[in-house]
Amino acid sequence: MKDETRLIHTRKDRLSRKIVNPPIERASTVLLPTRDALYGELPTYGRMGLTVHRELEAALRTLENAAHCRLTTNGLQACALAIASLVESGDHVLISDSLYGPTSRFCTRRLKAMGVNVTRFDPTVGAGIADLVQDNTKAIYLESPGSLTFDIMDTPAIVRVAKNRGLLTVFDNTWGVGLLHRPLDLGVDVVLQALTKYPVGHADALGGAVLTNSDRLANKINMCAEDWGISLSPDDAYTALRGLRTLPARLKQHEESAYTVARWLADRPEVATILHPGLESHPEHDLWKRDFKGANGLFGIILNETTIEHLDAFLEALKLFGMGFSWGGYESLLIPCCDQLDRLETDRIHNRPGPLLRLHIGLENVDDLISDLAGAFEVLSSHP
Ligand SMILES: Cc1ncc(COP(=O)(O)O)c(C=O)c1O
Incomplete structure (x- = not known):
């Protein structure tokens, strides 16, 4: 099936009624019948997301050809979650100089405060990124086209260097939005999008998503999101899902x-x-x-x-x-x-x-x- 069809047919068969779209469940509290259920499988609380979130995640996994998806409140939070969940104090990260400004600020201000050193690189560096790798480099953060300057990176060349040196790659795919560009298919480890832009498509909601094919990285991203209490409102999740269909x-x-x-x-x-x-x-x-x-x-x-x-x-x-x-x-x-x-x-x-x-x-x-x-x-x- 082609992308247009797959994006519409990620719908789940809901048993209750044959409505096309999922219900918006506005809930913090979810009542559960037994103690086992209370401490059992997710979701047992609104922050973990309910029906509409699961359907949005399924559609986004289709969009990016990913096995795992974590929703966030907005795009910037997806940028921050994607990189911060992969690094720890003492690590070094390479970031493209033409990243979306607030992401760049997050890296130079917040990651530094976490004890992570950051070096900016020329987005057109390609395989030359190998010269910037330090002993403690953990990850490379990419965005292509670059925000405002629209430079295109040689992502496969950078991914080859990363794989040779055992580094992780993170890619902001807001411009490519999955349909125009699939960084995970090029070997990138973690991809993220601001759903606020084309997925929502009507300038009336914010949202973000972080996606990966790695069980290990998904686990790290999920744990970090849980620790930070990251969630997306059901109304915004619904709006993003509706946008994805068109x-x-x-x-x-x-x-x-x-x-x-x-x-x-x-x-x-x-x-x-x-x-x-x-x-x-x-x-x-x-x-x-x-x-x-x-x-x-x-x-x-x-x-x-x-x-x-x-x-x-x-x-x-x-x-x-x-x-x-x-x-x-x-x-x-x-x-x-x-x-x-x-x-x-x-x-x-x-x-x-x-x-x-x-x-x-x-x-x-x-x-x-x-x-x-x-x-x-x-x-x-x-x-x-
Ligand atoms: C490339 C890119 N990434 C991330 C974001 C952040 O998205 P949000 O505004 O939903 O926080 C933006 C916003 O303009 C963007 O252009």
């Missing part, structure tokens, strides 16, 4: 519209560079073509030289593109990213002529989106 159809439209907008932008005189791994102009396009099955609605552009006043005039002129964090919903978004780029150590595009903008192409009519951008560019060039 994810393939939505994603195709995001991808198609984003290509149309990116190609239109490439011809604009105001735009210096398009950061879209699916375009041949992208420096790691060949790696992307080898390892990914498609693209989504998220990409970046670098404008030609401009002033902050002109940029503000451009942003204010946009009517359909909203300015707000997150992505993966049905609505188009555009944010300037320069303030977030200052933290990068290996920023290969630091010689930008103008600001870097991140666009999320939503499900609006693509001609309307292009007209919106064209109108804002007119304001940009005519601004005194």
Whole structure:
């Protein structure tokens, strides 16, 4: 069966009634009939998740081709859980420099406080990562495309080094969302996603998931999640599961519209560079073509030289593109990213002529989106 079919038919046969979707059981307390049952098999308490959580986990396992899934309250918590559950005081971790900012902050602030040393690496390092491995290196944390910079890693090359040196690999697959990219199939040990983005798809809930094929690592992740009391609300789990059923159809439209907008932008005189791994102009396009099955609605552009006043005039002129964090919903978004780029150590595009903008192409009519951008560019060039 193909992904679209498998994602719909992970449903369990529930005996009570023939309803299509699982019930949302809003529960902390679960009443149990005997003392044995009280201390028996899970779930015996709402924090462990109930029917809807089990069905969401099943669908996510299908999505990532994984044997185990642990749900979290949001994506950042999935990032933190995935890495923190694998390391202990005295260990060393290699993290990509273009990780999602708050993950990078978690590693440099919280892991360090746990006694774990962290070194950032250039996301395009490939097999050269071998030179950065120390005696106490335990894990490598990857994200591809990189947040904001959209660099593509040579994941198989990094995984080969990791396996040779006995290191674990963790991969933030929020962009690839399982349908476009399956890091576990490339030999990565632990994969995670922010369900908040494309799985939820409507900007109305947060969630995260950590997945693996290893029983041993799943055990570590589950124990850490239990110790930290990590859970996902039944309503958010339901929302994420509902989103997953229509994810393939939505994603195709995001991808198609984003290509149309990116190609239109490439011809604009105001735009210096398009950061879209699916375009041949992208420096790691060949790696992307080898390892990914498609693209989504998220990409970046670098404008030609401009002033902050002109940029503000451009942003204010946009009517359909909203300015707000997150992505993966049905609505188009555009944010300037320069303030977030200052933290990068290996920023290969630091010689930008103008600001870097991140666009999320939503499900609006693509001609309307292009007209919106064209109108804002007119304001940009005519601004005194
Ligand atoms: C790549 C990536 N990972 C993780 C997250 C965190 O997800 P959440 O906002 O659900 O905490 C984000 C959020 O933007 C993200 O872009």
